[in-house]
Amino acid sequence: MLLHIERLLDASAVARMRARLDSADWIDGRETVGPQGAEVKRNQQLPEASPLRAELGREVLAACAGHSVFHAATLPVKILPPRFNRYAGGGIYGAHIDGAVMTLADGSQLRSDIACTLFLANPDDYDGGELIIDDTWGEHEVKLPAGDAVVYPAGSLHRVEPVTRGARVASFFWIQSLVRDEAKRRTLLQLDASIRQLTASAADNAAIKQLTGVYHNLLRLWAEA
Ligand code: NI
Numbered sequence: 125m126l127l128h129i130e131r132l133l134d135a136s137a138v139a140r141m142r143a144r145l146d147s148a149d150w151i152d153g154r155e156t157v158g159p160q161g162a163e164v165k166r167n168q169q170l171p172e173a174s175p176l177r178a179e180l181g182r183e184v185l186a187a188c189a190g191h192s193v194f195h196a197a198t199l200p201v202k203i204l205p206p207r208f209n210r211y212a213g214g215g216i217y218g219a220h221i222d223g224a225v226m227t228l229a230d231g232s233q234l235r236s237d238i239a240c241t242l243f244l245a246n247p248d249d250y251d252g253g254e255l256i257i258d259d260t261w262g263e264h265e266v267k268l269p270a271g272d273a274v275v276y277p278a279g280s281l282h283r284v285e286p287v288t289r290g291a292r293v294a295s296f297f298w299i300q301s302l303v304r305d306e307a308k309r310r311t312l313l314q315l316d317a318s319i320r321q322l323t324a325s326a327a328d329n330a331a332i333k334q335l336t337g338v339y340h341n342l343l344r345l346w347a348e349a
Pocket of ligand 1: 222
């Protein structure tokens with residue numbers, strides 16, 4: 125399931141973040157990939173140990189925690205501290221699959237069920253840089269307004285097209301979900317959306333309560349952590 129998350133960050137938060145990022149010290153993005161990724165990755169990242177990365181990463185996580193659609197779609201158990209990247213001057217990331225298991229700073233591990241890219245540059249400000257995600261339905265091209273994000277299965281082959289003008293700045297991170305299976309997560313998201321619509325239309329209260337119970341009982345059956 126590929127889902128567009130609108131306004132994860134509002135315009136003022138994006139502007140503040142960009143002001144900090146545009147004057148930051150970037151390093152070669154190959155710091156965080158294995159040998160296969162290193163062959164196809166040509167971009168820049170904030171260093172893993174950078175205090176700015178930690179600070180802005182916390183801000184992104186706070187935005188995720190406060191966004192109801194993000195939460196309903198991902199049902200996070202753990203989120204890797206967000207990273208920040210920048211593509212310019214032909215920067216590209218060729219087709220690859222993200223690592224399945226990642227190690228956090230405290231030594232614990234995270235299974236990457238879902239990948240997230242949060243766009244921090246407006247599409248008008250750069251050419252190229254589309255995120256191309258290949259799933260069972262074919263290739264999807266994603267290039268979103270600054271502040272919007274996409275979540276997609278981390279197991280899908282994906283790439284970033286060359287940036288031929290301007291700079292593509294983004295945050296990216298992985299999520300371990302309470303519900304590992306994508307089809308089950310989609311079912312829960314659809315049920316959650318239906319319950320919200322019924323609640324907003326002041327439909328029969330008892331029926332809504334019953335449906336809400338079904339949601340939680342399915343989550344109880346399917347939750348793994
Ligand atoms: Ni990737």
